[in-house]
Amino acid sequence: MAKPTLFYNAKIILQQTIIDGGVLVENGKIKSVIPAYELLYLDKYDGYTQIDVNQQYLSPGFIDIHIHGGGGYDFMDGTEKAFIQIAKTHARFGTTSLVPTTLTTTTDRLEETLQSYESVKKYAKDGADLLGIHLEGPYFAQSQRGAQDPRYIRNPDPDEYKALIDKYKSIVRWSAAPELEGALAFGEYLVANDIIAAIAHTDAIYEDVEKAHQVGYNLMTHFYSAMSGVTRRDAFRYAGVVEAGYLIDDFDVELIADGVHLPDPLLKLIYKIKGPEKMVLITDAMRAAGTDDTISILGSYDDGIEVLVEDGVAKLKDRTAFAGSVATTDRLVRTMLNLGDIPLIEVIRMITMNPARVMKVEEEKGSIDIGKDADIVILDNSFQVQYTMVKGKIVYRRHTE
Structure with a gap:
C-alpha cells in the first residue's frame, strides 16, 4: 500500500x-x-x-468510458501488454479509470480481447483503473458504420450475445443500433444482466429510439457521430437519433470533445439543451493517442484498418470519415473550457462524476x-x-x- x-x-x-x-x-x-x-x-x-x-x-481523476487505445496499442491487439500500456499512457494525461472498448470484429477476436482483460485485472499496474469492457458492435447499421469494418457488421444474434454475456462478467456496456431486427430483445437482455445498453452507428428515427428507451437503452455513444438526424422518407420528415437524444431527457450523451468531431457551435448547443448533468466527455481514442504517429492502425495490427492522423484526428485513408480520435482526457477539458465556454466545475463534472454515475461507480469514484x-x-x-x-x-x- x-x-x-x-x-x-x-x-x-x-x-x-x-x-x-x-x-x-x-x-x-x-x-x-x-x-x-x-x-x-x-x-x-x-x-x-x-x-x-x-x-x-x-x-477528481478523469474517467474515460469509451476508449480504444493509445501509446501505440489497441485493445483489439488482444494482449495483456496492450491493456497495460494503454492504461499507463492515458494516466499521463489524467485518466484514472477507463472502460476498454472493442470494435466490430469476429466473435473469436472479441473473445481474445475479453480473455486478455480477465487476465490483466488479476495483478496490479501503474496506470488507469479498468472498469469493465465496452463492446462497440458488431450490431450496427451498415449505412452508419463510419470506420467500423463492414465485413463483420450484423444483426443481434441471441446465441452469440447470450453466450458472451454468460462467459464474460467483465462486459459492462454494449453499443448497438436500435432499429435492427432483434435489437429491442437484445437491449432487454442487456438490462436484465445489469449491462448498460447504448445507441450507436444507427440510422434509426425518433420512434425507433423511443421504443429502445422503453426497453432500457439510456446512453448515446459519441453523440452526432455515426447517427441520424432529420431525414426524409417519401417526402415526409422524420426526427432522427440526434433529435431523440435532445427530446428524451433520460438519455446521457457522450461527446468526443477533441474540438474536431464536434465544432464549438454543437458543443454549445448540446450544453444549452442537455445541460451539464447529462453530458459525458470521452476520448474515443485509438492507438495513435499519446504518440506522434501520422499513420496508424485502427483495430488490431493483423486485421485492422490503416488510417491517417492529421488535423488532430484519425481519418480513413480516403478521408471520407473520421477513424477515432487521438485525444486524451486533459485535451477534452481544455476544449470544453475554450470552445464550449463552459464553467470549470461543470466541465470537470462531465469527465468525473457523470461518467462515474453512468458506469454505476459513483459511490467509489468521480469526486x-x-x-x-x-x-x-x-x-x-x-x-x-x-x-x-x-x-x-x-x-x-x-x-x-
Whole structure:
C-alpha cells in the first residue's frame, strides 16, 4: 500500500465549488478534505508524504468510458501488454479509470480481447483503473458504420450475445443500433444482466429510439457521430437519433470533445439543451493517442484498418470519415473550457462524476469526497497534468518525465 499523502496549498475542485486547502490520502482512499486555515502548520502531518500543489488545481481523476487505445496499442491487439500500456499512457494525461472498448470484429477476436482483460485485472499496474469492457458492435447499421469494418457488421444474434454475456462478467456496456431486427430483445437482455445498453452507428428515427428507451437503452455513444438526424422518407420528415437524444431527457450523451468531431457551435448547443448533468466527455481514442504517429492502425495490427492522423484526428485513408480520435482526457477539458465556454466545475463534472454515475461507480469514484478512491489529478493553470494518482498511488509526475 502506498505511503499516506497530504496534498496541500491546492485549489480543490469539489462538486459544487472550488476551495483552497488540502486532501489527505490514506490506504488508497480520501481520508479528509481540509480547508486552508487548518493547514497553516504542517508539523502534525509529519508522517505523510507532503506535496505542495502550489495553488494549482486538485481535481477528481478523469474517467474515460469509451476508449480504444493509445501509446501505440489497441485493445483489439488482444494482449495483456496492450491493456497495460494503454492504461499507463492515458494516466499521463489524467485518466484514472477507463472502460476498454472493442470494435466490430469476429466473435473469436472479441473473445481474445475479453480473455486478455480477465487476465490483466488479476495483478496490479501503474496506470488507469479498468472498469469493465465496452463492446462497440458488431450490431450496427451498415449505412452508419463510419470506420467500423463492414465485413463483420450484423444483426443481434441471441446465441452469440447470450453466450458472451454468460462467459464474460467483465462486459459492462454494449453499443448497438436500435432499429435492427432483434435489437429491442437484445437491449432487454442487456438490462436484465445489469449491462448498460447504448445507441450507436444507427440510422434509426425518433420512434425507433423511443421504443429502445422503453426497453432500457439510456446512453448515446459519441453523440452526432455515426447517427441520424432529420431525414426524409417519401417526402415526409422524420426526427432522427440526434433529435431523440435532445427530446428524451433520460438519455446521457457522450461527446468526443477533441474540438474536431464536434465544432464549438454543437458543443454549445448540446450544453444549452442537455445541460451539464447529462453530458459525458470521452476520448474515443485509438492507438495513435499519446504518440506522434501520422499513420496508424485502427483495430488490431493483423486485421485492422490503416488510417491517417492529421488535423488532430484519425481519418480513413480516403478521408471520407473520421477513424477515432487521438485525444486524451486533459485535451477534452481544455476544449470544453475554450470552445464550449463552459464553467470549470461543470466541465470537470462531465469527465468525473457523470461518467462515474453512468458506469454505476459513483459511490467509489468521480469526486473528492471522504471514503472514495483516491483518484486525483493535479492540473496547472493551463490545465496540463502535473500528477496523476490512482487509488492512492502516484502513477505519473510531470517533472520526472
